[in-house]
Amino acid sequence: MRSPPPWPDALANHSHTRLTAERFAGCAAADWVAAWARDQGFGEDILLAMRLCVEELVTNLVMHGLTDRPPGQCFGLAATAEPGWARVTLIDDGARFDVSAVAEPGRQDSLEAARIGGRGIRLMRGFTERLEWRWVDGRNHTTLVFKTSSAPSR
């Protein structure tokens, strides 16, 4: 199996960070994006949406995407803003996974039948304008797209 291309990646010209996929990496990633969003002057609702979606995306990677990889894997986050929009991209060497293609879970009818987990993707869909995914040079590039001129409409 060929090695993935070296870091930094194609998004190195944007605000970016590289973190280790440890147990609470989702919290560290959320803190990074919240600080970036605050620097951009985004409102509290946008900041909440970005923090939440980045935590969910990274937590999903740590819990499911890297289980067959050696410990100490790294992942990258890059953030860009343009008038009215912001995009945050997670780049990782985990299992190939198109989060944008996951089926929407149905309504839960009872507490007894409810799943304990599985709400992260629902939250990401609800707090972004859209999710994008590309497979580039053996890496997942998952992008969260936010509308920043007002709260996401969904």
Added chain:
Amino acid sequence: MTLEERDGITLLALVGKLDAKGADAIETRFAASSSHHDKVAVDLSGVDYLASMGIRLLVIAGKAASRRGAKLVLFGANDGVARIITTAGLDEIVPLLASWDAVAAALA
């Protein structure tokens, strides 16, 4: 996290961020505190952020309560936390109430 009895209801008040780290810090104590009472109200007014790992904690407590015939409700969430709860669909399975009066009525 604090625990008190009020009007025959066990009131569990959570504070801070219920992200992966925050949920992990209280998981054992929250499960133990919520599992020995018939009427439990979880006060979220001190919670300023909730992620899926925190939601998982509430679902587990709700399911455990349901299995033994007890009732568990949530109340006091701020607008942002309430939006997270409804977007995640948690309110479809665990009641999310606005006030203590609503809690008292639901658990009467």
